[in-house]
Amino acid sequence: MNLEMIVLPGVYSIVQITDIENLKMNELKGDFFNISITEDEISLVVNELYMGKLENVTKVESGYSCLKIEGVLDFSEIGILAKISTVLSENKISIFAVSTYNTDYILVKKEMINKTIDVLKETIGIKIKKFYEHDIV
Numbered sequence: 295m296n297l298e299m300i301v302l303p304g305v306y307s308i309v310q311i312t313d314i315e316n317l318k319m320n321e322l323k324g325d326f327f328n329i330s331i332t333e334d335e336i337s338l339v340v341n342e343l344y345m346g347k348l349e350n351v352t353k354v355e356s357g358y359s360c361l362k363i364e365g366v367l368d369f370s371e372i373g374i375l376a377k378i379s380t381v382l383s384e385n386k387i388s389i390f391a392v393s394t395y396n397t398d399y400i401l402v403k404k405e406m407i408n409k410t411i412d413v414l415k416e417t418i419g420i421k422i423k424k425f426y427e428h429d430i431v
Contacts, residue, residue, distance in 0.1 A: 297374070298364040298421045299414065302326055304341040305404055306360050308390055310353040311336050321347055326360055326399060328392045339392060339401065358390065359407040364423055366396045374398065381417045382410060 304325060311317070314329070314336060321344070328339040340348070342356060367374060375391055375398050382389055382402070387410055390401040402410045414420040 297418070298423045299361045299400075300364055300423045301407065301411070302360040302362055304343065304360075305356070306339055306358040306401060307342050307345060308355040308358065308401070309338045309340060309345075309348060309351055311338060311348060312350040312352055316349045318347060326362070328394075328399075339390075339399075357404050358401040359404045359410075361400045361402070361407075361410070361422075363397045363399075367398065377418060378414065378420075381413055385409065385413045385417075387413065 302325070306326070314331070317329075322340060325341040325344070326339065327341070327344075330337045338348070339358075339360075345351075345354075363374070375393065378398075378400060379389055379391065382400075387402055387406050392399040392401070400410075411422050415422065
């Protein structure tokens with residue numbers, strides 16, 4: 295598998311909110327931000343620096359590092375996320391995955407980021423393009 299990933303700067307939270315009426319999307323641009331809306335819930339992935347800008351928060355899981363697969367993935371490419379999640383699972387690393395039109399993002403607890411990087415390099419040969427040491431505990 296010939297992939298490159300980047301560790302995004304910052305620490306992220308996975309958040310559940312009750313509504314998006316007062317969500318100021320323009321204030322959250324710049325960092326990775328994701329919103330998922332279903333009939334059951336509204337979930338966000340947000341840099342922890344922006345937690346104070348959120349209203350109507352009901353649940354929070356904090357302390358995640360975020361890895362982004364570099365480049366644009368073609369829809370015909372099969373099994374990339376499955377391969378990554380399998381090797382991480384085999385190494386007892388829990389993930390929260392987010393897919394966008396262009397690529398995939400993998401969130402792991404920040405205390406697991408060094409192990410995650412080692413596993414991805416050693417088992418799949420993924421290159422880690424950038425590494426933000428100051429964000430790692």
